[in-house]
Amino acid sequence: MMKLIGHGRSHAKIILMGEHSVVYGGPAIAVPYSGVEVHVKVKASELDKSTVRCAFYEGLVEEMPDVIASLYHTIRVTAEKTLGISSPLDYIIESTIPAERGMGSSAAVACALIRALYDFAERPLSQSQLLGLISEAETIAHGSPSGLDGLLMTKKNPVIFRRPQEIENLFFKGSLYLIVGDSGHIGRTKEAVMDVKRQIDSQDAKAKEAIEAIDQLVLSAREAIDRCQWEQLGHLMTKDHHFLQVLGVSSKELDALVASALTAGALGAKLTGGGRGGCMIAITDDPDRVEAIRANLIKAGAKTTYAHQLHTANPLL
Numbered sequence: 433m434m435k436l437i438g439h440g441r442s443h444a445k446i447i448l449m450g451e452h453s454v455v456y457g458g459p460a461i462a463v464p465y466s467g468v469e470v471h472v473k474v475k476a477s478e479l480d481k482s483t484v485r486c487a488f489y490e491g492l493v494e495e496m497p498d499v500i501a502s503l504y505h506t507i508r509v510t511a512e513k514t515l516g517i518s519s520p521l522d523y524i525i526e527s528t529i530p531a532e533r534g535m536g537s538s539a540a541v542a543c544a545l546i547r548a549l550y551d552f553a554e555r556p557l558s559q560s561q562l563l564g565l566i567s568e569a570e571t572i573a574h575g576s577p578s579g580l581d582g583l584l585m586t587k588k589n590p591v592i593f594r595r596p597q598e599i600e601n602l603f604f605k606g607s608l609y610l611i612v613g614d615s616g617h618i619g620r621t622k623e624a625v626m627d628v629k630r631q632i633d634s635q636d637a638k639a640k641e642a643i644e645a646i647d648q649l650v651l652s653a654r655e656a657i658d659r660c661q662w663e664q665l666g667h668l669m670t671k672d673h674h675f676l677q678v679l680g681v682s683s684k685e686l687d688a689l690v691a692s693a694l695t696a697g698a699l700g701a702k703l704t705g706g707g708r709g710g711c712m713i714a715i716t717d718d719p720d721r722v723e724a725i726r727a728n729l730i731k732a733g734a735k736t737t738y739a740h741q742l743h744t745a746n747p748l749l
């Protein structure tokens with residue numbers, strides 16, 4: 433049995449701390465963000481070949497351009513190999529998650545697409561099947577993913593994660609505001625991840641020290657979060673940005689946005705995600721400062737800003 437239309441959705445993710453070092457087994461703190469989302473619809477096609485409509489491309493699945501190779505792979509593997517659907521389908525992908533900006537757009541599209549196909553085929557989808565299929569798509573999109581982006585697609589709460597499978601929910605007591613500034617420049621996660629790998633493989637001492645330093649910063653950040661020490665958390669984030677600069681994954685635009693958030697009174701700021709473009713984040717515990725930080729980010733060149741309140745108070749506390 434197939435449904436007339438299958439639906440799937442997913443949200444974005446924001447890495448608070450630990451990007452890149454997480455690839456080497458370090459801890460990372462990340463937050464699911466539903467302020468932007470992707471929705472996928474799947475239906476039987478009236479044509480004799482499958483089609484796809486998304487922001488980058490409208491046409492036959494078999495002629496999809498290389499930039500969305502991970503999407504092509506997800507369609508082939510999920511629809512044909514896993515679910516055994518051989519009839520042509522139309523895929524309609526609508527997303528407000530900015531693509532290639534470090535907010536998990538590729539993992540979110542894969543997640544929503546897999547969910548839509550399973551919904552269309554009226555088949556149950558387990559968490560481990562979903563994660564496995566997203567991971568295949570992410571390997572094509574990013575090279576050697578840590579699994580963090582995929583995992584965040586299936587989470588509602590902030591988490592601290594260490595590969596392969598150590599996951600703990602994190603609770604932000606009190607309230608903290610997270611401001612995201614989009615540089616408007618495409619992030620190059622795959623290239624950045626491969627570049628860091630080249631440094632680590634060639635025993636580059638500075639890169640190795642930077643990764644180790646970030647691991648320690650993330651562990652301290654976890655303690656700061658548990659104790660609601662937001663000033664300390666901000667300080668650790670800004671230090672993390674410094675080590676990401678050492679790894680060569682920042683950009684002059686991201687550095688300018690980080691500086692402008694700090695000038696506007698943010699407690700801390702750093703790039704988020706793969707870097708080399710994409711987004712940065714800043715935090716404040718003062719609701720009256722949120723708009724000032726956003727305004728300064730726009731003045732410094734941000735194309736868009738988002739604000740998100742982190743206040744997942746543990747009901748047991």
Ligand code: MEV
Nearest residue numbers: 451452577578580705706
């Ligand atoms: C990308 O969102 C985060 C990175 O740490 C890569 C990964 O974890 O797979 C740069």
